[in-house]
Amino acid sequence: MSESPFQQAFVQQPMLEAADWLYQSSERLALQLNYAAQAIIHSVTAGGRVLCAGEAEAQWLASQAAQGLMRGVGRERPPLAAMHLQAPAHPDAPSLDQQVRAWGHPGDIWLAFSLERDEADLRAATASARELDMTLVVFTGESAQTLGPLLRDTDVWVPLPCAHAGTLFAVAWLALDGLCHAVDTCLLGDAAG
Numbered sequence: 001m002s003e004s005p006f007q008q009a010f011v012q013q014p015m016l017e018a019a020d021w022l023y024q025s026s027e028r029l030a031l032q033l034n035y036a037a038q039a040i041i042h043s044v045t046a047g048g049r050v051l052c053a054g055e056a057e058a059q060w061l062a063s064q065a066a067q068g069l070m071r072g073v074g075r076e077r078p079p080l081a082a083m084h085l086q087a088p089a090h091p092d093a094p095s096l097d098q099q100v101r102a103w104g105h106p107g108d109i110w111l112a113f114s115l116e117r118d119e120a121d122l123r124a125a126t127a128s129a130r131e132l133d134m135t136l137v138v139f140t141g142e143s144a145q146t147l148g149p150l151l152r153d154t155d156v157w158v159p160l161p162c163a164h165a166g167t168l169f170a171v172a173w174l175a176l177d178g179l180c181h182a183v184d185t186c187l188l189g190d191a192a193g
Helices: 005-045 058-071 096-103 120-131 165-188
Strands: 050-054 082-084 109-113 135-141 156-160
Touching (some): 005 050, 005 135, 005 156, 050 096, 050 120, 058 082, 120 135, 156 165
Parallel strands (some): 050 109, 109 135
């Protein structure tokens, strides 16, 4: 089966655009991930927890965040108190908002992933986390329309340099991996050292 050069360029274009966005924003993204790692370390070393959440595909990012923070990435260390709050799969299940009100405490981290869609439950839960005086660490697109208005000066915004939900998801996954490595480096020091 032969592909035309047009087909190959069409398939390759989104990857090239994502790579370009990452290259152009890598310094800013790394700085924000460092702030996020420091906020997480400050919270968990003071007895706090990291509550991770997202809606739709972003639930998977939240689940991976909780796992990566709990177990670490590649180096053995004590587990961190991180948990994934599951968006309700059926009407009788507790909402994200109800879960954050049940589990969240002042000083905890609310780690939220937004793909900039209609994420009413995630927005309500984020507002509740703010009311509970939790530190917000949010991964969003550059527009930050869903969760951005809820951020305070003491919160951490990780702006993902793209707008399309699929690319946002891919870039968020890479950024999340960077966050987990940054947390481990803060706890254990540089692996090369």
